[in-house]
Amino acid sequence: MTPAQPPFGDMPPDDFRRYAHTLVEWAADYFEQIETHAVLSQVLPGDVRKALPDHAPEQPEPFEQVIADLDRIILPAATHWNHPGFFAYFAITGSAPGVLMDLVSSALNQQAMLWRTSPAATELEEVTLRWLARLMHLPDQMEGVIYDTASISTLHALAAAREVAVPDVRTKGLAGRSLPRMRVYASEHAHSSVDKAVIALGLGHDSLRRISADSAFSMRIDALEAAIAEDRAAGITPMAIVATIGTTSSTSVDDVPAAAAIARREGAWLHVDAAYAGVMAMVPEFAWMRAGLDQADSIVVNPHKWLFTPFDLSVLFTPRMDVIRQAFSLTPEYLKTPEAGAVKNLMDTGIQLGRRFRALKLWAILRYFGAEGVRARLREHCRLAQVFAAWVDAHPDFERVAPVPFSVVCFRSAPHAYAGNLDVLNHALIERVNKSGDVFLSHTSLNGQIVIRLAVGNLRTEERHLRRAWDLLHEALDAFR
Amino acid sequence: MTPAQPPFGDMPPDDFRRYAHTLVEWAADYFEQIETHAVLSQVLPGDVRKALPDHAPEQPEPFEQVIADLDRIILPAATHWNHPGFFAYFAITGSAPGVLMDLVSSALNQQAMLWRTSPAATELEEVTLRWLARLMHLPDQMEGVIYDTASISTLHALAAAREVAVPDVRTKGLAGRSLPRMRVYASEHAHSSVDKAVIALGLGHDSLRRISADSAFSMRIDALEAAIAEDRAAGITPMAIVATIGTTSSTSVDDVPAAAAIARREGAWLHVDAAYAGVMAMVPEFAWMRAGLDQADSIVVNPHKWLFTPFDLSVLFTPRMDVIRQAFSLTPEYLKTPEAGAVKNLMDTGIQLGRRFRALKLWAILRYFGAEGVRARLREHCRLAQVFAAWVDAHPDFERVAPVPFSVVCFRSAPHAYAGNLDVLNHALIERVNKSGDVFLSHTSLNGQIVIRLAVGNLRTEERHLRRAWDLLHEALDAFR
Numbered sequence: 001m002t003p004a005q006p007p008f009g010d011m012p013p014d015d016f017r018r019y020a021h022t023l024v025e026w027a028a029d030y031f032e033q034i035e036t037h038a039v040l041s042q043v044l045p046g047d048v049r050k051a052l053p054d055h056a057p058e059q060p061e062p063f064e065q066v067i068a069d070l071d072r073i074i075l076p077a078a079t080h081w082n083h084p085g086f087f088a089y090f091a092i093t094g095s096a097p098g099v100l101m102d103l104v105s106s107a108l109n110q111q112a113m114l115w116r117t118s119p120a121a122t123e124l125e126e127v128t129l130r131w132l133a134r135l136m137h138l139p140d141q142m143e144g145v146i147y148d149t150a151s152i153s154t155l156h157a158l159a160a161a162r163e164v165a166v167p168d169v170r171t172k173g174l175a176g177r178s179l180p181r182m183r184v185y186a187s188e189h190a191h192s193s194v195d196k197a198v199i200a201l202g203l204g205h206d207s208l209r210r211i212s213a214d215s216a217f218s219m220r221i222d223a224l225e226a227a228i229a230e231d232r233a234a235g236i237t238p239m240a241i242v243a244t245i246g247t248t249s250s251t252s253v254d255d256v257p258a259a260a261a262i263a264r265r266e267g268a269w270l271h272v273d274a275a276y277a278g279v280m281a282m283v284p285e286f287a288w289m290r291a292g293l294d295q296a297d298s299i300v301v302n303p304h305k306w307l308f309t310p311f312d313l314s315v316l317f318t319p320r321m322d323v324i325r326q327a328f329s330l331t332p333e334y335l336k337t338p339e340a341g342a343v344k345n346l347m348d349t350g351i352q353l354g355r356r357f358r359a360l361k362l363w364a365i366l367r368y369f370g371a372e373g374v375r376a377r378l379r380e381h382c383r384l385a386q387v388f389a390a391w392v393d394a395h396p397d398f399e400r401v402a403p404v405p406f407s408v409v410c411f412r413s414a415p416h417a418y419a420g421n422l423d424v425l426n427h428a429l430i431e432r433v434n435k436s437g438d439v440f441l442s443h444t445s446l447n448g449q450i451v452i453r454l455a456v457g458n459l460r461t462e463e464r465h466l467r468r469a470w471d472l473l474h475e476a477l478d479a480f481r
Numbered sequence: 482m483t484p485a486q487p488p489f490g491d492m493p494p495d496d497f498r499r500y501a502h503t504l505v506e507w508a509a510d511y512f513e514q515i516e517t518h519a520v521l522s523q524v525l526p527g528d529v530r531k532a533l534p535d536h537a538p539e540q541p542e543p544f545e546q547v548i549a550d551l552d553r554i555i556l557p558a559a560t561h562w563n564h565p566g567f568f569a570y571f572a573i574t575g576s577a578p579g580v581l582m583d584l585v586s587s588a589l590n591q592q593a594m595l596w597r598t599s600p601a602a603t604e605l606e607e608v609t610l611r612w613l614a615r616l617m618h619l620p621d622q623m624e625g626v627i628y629d630t631a632s633i634s635t636l637h638a639l640a641a642a643r644e645v646a647v648p649d650v651r652t653k654g655l656a657g658r659s660l661p662r663m664r665v666y667a668s669e670h671a672h673s674s675v676d677k678a679v680i681a682l683g684l685g686h687d688s689l690r691r692i693s694a695d696s697a698f699s700m701r702i703d704a705l706e707a708a709i710a711e712d713r714a715a716g717i718t719p720m721a722i723v724a725t726i727g728t729t730s731s732t733s734v735d736d737v738p739a740a741a742a743i744a745r746r747e748g749a750w751l752h753v754d755a756a757y758a759g760v761m762a763m764v765p766e767f768a769w770m771r772a773g774l775d776q777a778d779s780i781v782v783n784p785h786k787w788l789f790t791p792f793d794l795s796v797l798f799t800p801r802m803d804v805i806r807q808a809f810s811l812t813p814e815y816l817k818t819p820e821a822g823a824v825k826n827l828m829d830t831g832i833q834l835g836r837r838f839r840a841l842k843l844w845a846i847l848r849y850f851g852a853e854g855v856r857a858r859l860r861e862h863c864r865l866a867q868v869f870a871a872w873v874d875a876h877p878d879f880e881r882v883a884p885v886p887f888s889v890v891c892f893r894s895a896p897h898a899y900a901g902n903l904d905v906l907n908h909a910l911i912e913r914v915n916k917s918g919d920v921f922l923s924h925t926s927l928n929g930q931i932v933i934r935l936a937v938g939n940l941r942t943e944e945r946h947l948r949r950a951w952d953l954l955h956e957a958l959d960a961f962r
Contacts, residue, residue, distance in 0.1 A: 017505065024505055027501065077601035082589070088598075099588050103587065107511060108559055196809055199811075206652055339526060351632050351636060354793060367538055460491060
């Protein structure tokens, strides 16, 4: 063993202090120099694996070696989500106040299954989500809970829908009994987490009926009505409707008030997937987004997407948390506490027993930026997207493929009299641009065509980064012409 | 706005640097002074809520105020899982190397859904889990995946079991069709995550058949055989058997080889819940634990429990990861990548699309302590538990209630000729001891009796902390006599 390491116990406190200060400098330098890294990692499959031994070391290694490997192995193999040229998928930010409080969260190592195992995490979650709900103008009866991901939030939302549709499902399950077929409706553009949720819940992928979208990629309400009528006629029960505000492909917006009216009429659960765009309900110019949210049975919004929160932190709001508790609360003897009736135990609101202290980072972010600062940054991202959209609209070799309600632009190159396949061309453009290391774009498919997505969402992104993406696209196009 | 904060962008780099160094000092002081805090928080329900405003601030707040609130509000309301007197539930450690690398993880903000969105997180997870599997002497065909919690690991294990039992369950689900009733078998002492998993998966709580335990709190294999035979006779299909190594109440050990033989014979999935004790398979004196693990279809082990890893990090090992992929992999157009066939995309191995870079902290822990250092610490925890057990055994006013295979002692006070109710007495002892602030004990029920649990698992725990717990128990007992 290295002489510095005692046989038992944790790392000596002075060593922790020294390495922690070293890593703070490392992280601060990383943030300052982030544009020196290729945003999309340029390593090849297997490079990381091959750089490391097959077995854990028998003897302790000096921690300096671990730190050295961050630069040697980890950084080149990271795709830099905090890079201002990250425009793929949904661009996110692990903001400084969030990172700082995540350090505190790691040191405190709270496990908030019961109120008593972390009154701080339990009540700060309640307070912070109340703040967030009010900023979003959600009705006061909306109770929030923090999960890790939107996948898990939506899983719980649809588990609640199942609980309502089949009141004894908790006990008796779905198999081997006489139950009507049940259906979940969602736009053809709804997120794959809806698919995974119906699969996990034992409803089966066939229980998800995808509804076609209109020319703006919003779920067609007439098609939803027709699908439900057809299903009703076939004896199929509408269990839930998923409406999306900000779909993943094009950030299109479903008509939530109309979906809400149908859900209410049909006795179906209305889940609103606002994982990406929900935060925009904070901004007065986007007040239209709030319509119908008071009718939702559940709403998912992800602060780790567009509220500058280091991954992971997803929020489910619902006025019917009692249904989730009814579905999942279960207290073995060893988790019984005298205060159980007087407090909220977070383990009752879901599948996961253990919960990290996630509220801390969101709380710090809301305080550090302030509501006005958050709104200003969200507006700026939307403004940047409009700037880019205007460039696309003004150029004859490119065309915009979808409206830009938020901060994502969907477009493609379609040069006049281009003889080749446009899908192949656009894929090639993306690949070439991404190889630059300066920006990272991703694609989707809209109307059966390959489309380039440029998503703004990182706090470091400025107009010059958009300009760089635009220039790179032109350079790439010139190379293929 | 405060003058220091720009209208857009993240916190200025120099401010991040300054606050981060401040928080490093704060965290280092916290670790050094942890014994000055009451291990079980002494705040009252509502204290945190009442200390904070109802609304997020409109204007930015100086970050110093957020930091000040850590001492003012958060610390008194934290239950200190890193305190050496934390003996409740399963004692854990957010060790320094883990905390340090969690800081790096937060700063990098990797979202490892696809290989390309983080080659580093994807391949380091593979490498680190290979290290862990080899340390535990698991067969090479065991592939690992990191989830957040054992609840989610076990959910995936039983989802895989369901996939095998009902091959088209992904598409058709469980409802409205002719399926045999299915059963999951687990000891009466199995963890509540098994209950939550069968509920979530739509199998229903009734599908879980609890098997009675023997005098050592191990699942009775004869009772398991009888239950399966009875179910078979009633046309019920055995879907899965859950065997536990280290149950939550008493850390009892089920007979894994026997359960494996039955599972194989019956065509049922064998899931081994080794969330707490699995790490002991690293230690040669515990080689007996490895028997039957090569027959397991899945094994859950939680580095955040007894491998010094800050919450959260749970591992599922399985030689049948293809079944989990078959159950859940699903790639929408916008997540398709040219390298898909050549790499592992972590989103394919589960419900959650997004994944934090969790492997980093476990990798650093294995390197910093080294395999020998890890084993030495695990052994020391077991030794400490034996020391405490010996005190209990030697004292006429206390009795041990279960064997101590690992690091948890189950005991109760049963003074000679005590006229009162022993359950009431033992609950009262725990409450009084916990009020001291020096130690935190929890309880369970064994053989219908309330039992005190003392769980060793924190790296700071020394014999003097056990002595303090023992003295406090005696002081409390004197007060009640």
